[in-house]
Amino acid sequence: xxxxxxxxxxxxxxxxxxxxxxxxxxxxxxxxxxxxxxxxxxxxxxxxxxxxxxxxxxxxxxxxxxxxxxxxxxxxxxxxxxxxxxxxxxxxxxxxxxxxxxxxxxxxxxxxxxxxxxxxxxxxxxxxxxxxxxxxxxxxxxxxxxxxxxxxxxxxxxxxxxxxxxxxxxxxxxxxxxxxxxxxxxxxxxxxxxxxxxxxxxxxxxxxxxxxxxxxxxxxxxxxxxxxxxxxxxxxxxxxxxxxxxxxxxxxxxxxxxxxxxxxxxxxxxxxxxxxxxxxxxxxxxxxxxxxxxxxxxxxxxxxxxxxxxxxxxxxxxxxxxxxxxxxxxxxxxxxxxxxxxxxxxxxxxxxxxxxxxxxxxxxxxxx
Amino acid sequence: xxxxxxxxxxxxxxxxxxxxxxxxxxxxxxxxxxxxxxxxxxxxxxxxxxxxxxxxxxxxxxxxxxxxxxxxxxxxxxxxxxxxxxxxxxxxxxxxxxxxxxxxxxxxxxxxxxxxxxxxxxxxxxxxxxxxxxxxxxxxxxxxxxxxxxxxxxxxxxxxxxxxxxxxxxxxxxxxxxxxxxxxxxxxxxxxxxxxxxxxxxxxxxxxxxxxxxxxxxxxxxxxxxxxxxxxxxxxxxxxxxxxxxxxxxxxxx
Numbered sequence: 205x206x207x208x209x210x211x212x213x214x215x216x217x218x219x220x221x222x223x224x225x226x227x228x229x230x231x232x233x234x235x236x237x238x239x240x241x242x243x244x245x246x247x248x249x250x251x252x253x254x255x256x257x258x259x260x261x262x263x264x265x266x267x268x269x270x271x272x273x274x275x276x277x278x279x280x281x282x283x284x285x286x287x288x289x290x291x292x293x294x295x296x297x298x299x300x301x302x303x304x305x306x307x308x309x310x311x312x313x314x315x316x317x318x319x320x321x322x323x324x325x326x327x328x329x330x331x332x333x334x335x336x337x338x339x340x341x342x343x344x345x346x347x348x349x350x351x352x353x354x355x356x357x358x359x360x361x362x363x364x365x366x367x368x369x370x371x372x373x374x375x376x377x378x379x380x381x382x383x384x385x386x387x388x389x390x391x392x393x394x395x396x397x398x399x400x401x402x403x404x405x406x407x408x409x410x411x412x413x414x415x416x417x418x419x420x421x422x423x424x425x426x427x428x429x430x431x432x433x434x435x436x437x438x439x440x441x442x443x444x445x446x447x448x449x450x451x452x453x454x455x456x457x458x459x460x461x462x463x464x465x466x467x468x469x470x471x472x473x474x475x476x477x478x479x480x481x482x483x484x485x486x487x488x489x490x491x492x493x494x495x496x497x498x499x500x501x502x503x504x505x506x507x508x509x510x511x512x513x514x515x516x517x518x519x520x521x522x523x524x525x526x527x528x529x530x531x532x533x534x535x536x537x538x539x540x541x542x543x544x545x546x547x548x549x550x551x552x553x554x555x556x557x558x559x560x561x562x563x564x565x566x567x568x569x570x571x572x
Numbered sequence: 573x574x575x576x577x578x579x580x581x582x583x584x585x586x587x588x589x590x591x592x593x594x595x596x597x598x599x600x601x602x603x604x605x606x607x608x609x610x611x612x613x614x615x616x617x618x619x620x621x622x623x624x625x626x627x628x629x630x631x632x633x634x635x636x637x638x639x640x641x642x643x644x645x646x647x648x649x650x651x652x653x654x655x656x657x658x659x660x661x662x663x664x665x666x667x668x669x670x671x672x673x674x675x676x677x678x679x680x681x682x683x684x685x686x687x688x689x690x691x692x693x694x695x696x697x698x699x700x701x702x703x704x705x706x707x708x709x710x711x712x713x714x715x716x717x718x719x720x721x722x723x724x725x726x727x728x729x730x731x732x733x734x735x736x737x738x739x740x741x742x743x744x745x746x747x748x749x750x751x752x753x754x755x756x757x758x759x760x761x762x763x764x765x766x767x768x769x770x771x772x773x774x775x776x777x778x779x780x781x782x783x784x785x786x787x788x789x790x791x792x793x794x795x796x797x798x799x800x801x802x803x804x805x806x807x808x809x810x811x812x813x814x815x816x817x818x819x820x821x822x823x824x825x826x
Contacts, residue, residue: 212681216670223669405663412629412659413682413725414651 213423256289380503394473452537471557525549582636612775658727712743
């Protein structure tokens with residue numbers, strides 16, 4: 205598939221890239237910092253509070269109250285009798301027990317219940333969690349009470365449930381960070397390098413040897429691809445082993461998307477490297493391509509949360525397809541067959557990137 | 573036997589003042605270079621020396637005329653030509669982070685050849701720098717290393733583009749010695765220069781170029797006898813400068 209010349213050149217380039225310690229370091233520093241920050245921030249208290257409910261009442265109201273608690277994502281409710289739940293509480297399996305008294309019911313004439321005592325049993329060891337549970341309990345009680353008494357609340361507190369996702373933010377973020385890192389490494393790796401080699405006259409020097417431009421391109425692609433796989437594997441390993449990010453789908457599918465994405469961004473990089481004549485220019489042009497995608501491609505938050513008018517643009521960016529493909533596989537466990545729309549998007553960008561790169565790449569007259 | 577034949581070679585470039593107009597950077601140059609000679613292209617900056625070489629090296633397209641290297645048509649078979657030539661360019665920077673030895677091996681690999689970096693470095697007197705990076709070399713060392721890189725494929729023709737520009741006198745003389753020793757092995761050397769002394773000392777024959785045209789050709793002695801304002805009885809060193817002035821009407825533009 206590759207000629208000995210291409211492999212020879214790729215080996216040399218790989219050596220050059222790996223020995224460039226500074227850019228190796230910085231290419232991983234940024235994504236690692238992100239992962240660490242979000243990994244440590246969101247660590248631990250992602251699980252819902254396990255609470256026990258002892259329902260001594262038989263009324264509809266009581267059942268509704270329990271339903272209302274169960275549907276709250278903050279709580280995982282288990283019903284049972286007081287003795288049983290107490291044992292669980294002592295063992296630390298549940299955090300608190302609510303005991304609904306018999307008189308927990310709507311009076312027949314619709315008048316208000318008054319002074320119904322709900323007992324909260326806690327373990328002294330876990331008492332610090334009470335501060336978190338109590339306001340929510342009170343809020344739930346209040347809304348039920350309003351419901352029955354048919355009074356409208358004076359204030360509306362919209363409590364946004366940050367734990368609505370069953371996954372942690374880091375789990376959501378990781379595929380995006382991988383995709384973003386991939387883009388950065390590849391665009392810099394082809395675009396910035398080509399501008400530098402052209403400026404130094406290295407391209408010209410190479411092209412007075414019998415190698416053809418396609419050999420040079422192939423060599424850069426091989427070298428960057430290999431390095432990229434190693435760099436992303438390092439990030440992935442840290443995320444999985446140290447930060448406990450689950451990879452639900454198959455690694456083979458994941459790496460397939462990585463390789464396809466790398467080719468897309470390498471092509472785009474070659475194109476940008478041909479447009480830009482100086483290092484400064486490639487810096488500016490590179491950022492024009494990289495930064496909007498960083499915010500618009502659903503890396504940090506889903507595209508659906510963006511303003512309506514940017515969504516059509518955001519949803520067709522190359523990074524969007526790569527990030528979404530990786531996310532569907534990593535966090536939602538889909539297979540390649542199930543992410544065909546993303547793969548089509550990536551394929552289209554591959555064609556566009558390849559056409560742009562071959563159309564604009566300065567093949568023959570190598571500017572010094 | 574001739575190793576290079578150039579016939580009516582022409583290169584058009586967009587005019588720097590008006591990009592829609594073209595001018596001939598190389599304007600109908602014809603010349604023949606014999607195997608085993610050191611041939612000098614002499615002329616001021618912008619005369620078309622480097623462009624002429626680049627067309628021979630397959631670096632830029634030939635817009636008119638023809639060029640053959642070792643009977644191979646450069647336009648038809650540029651990659652065959654590249655196999656048998658060695659090139660030292662004016663810019664002599666290399667990849668960062670590779671040592672001289674690694675770079676020589678890399679260049680050998682581009683010709684599908686296993687090279688002996690030590691022997692090549694010995695040839696250009698850089699053995700002790702084998703593990704050094706090119707950026708740590710002095711100007712003269714860099715030029716010698718460039719020549720070592722150009723030798724990895726045992727070329728029939730070696731192209732040197734202003735090899736001594738910017739070198740101090742000692743480095744310059746070292747490089748001349750190197751060129752002579754390479755020529756003694758039978759290698760044809762084609763070089764550009766705007767150093768009269770260099771052309772006179774080193775070259776068997778010279779072509780003087782100005783404004784893309786070849787205006788005189790011959791051995792330094794012939795040119796001096798023919799064109800020098802005051803032809804000396806016997807050719808001494810140092811007269812070529814006068815020939816150049818007489819022919820172009822100006823000194824070297826820098």
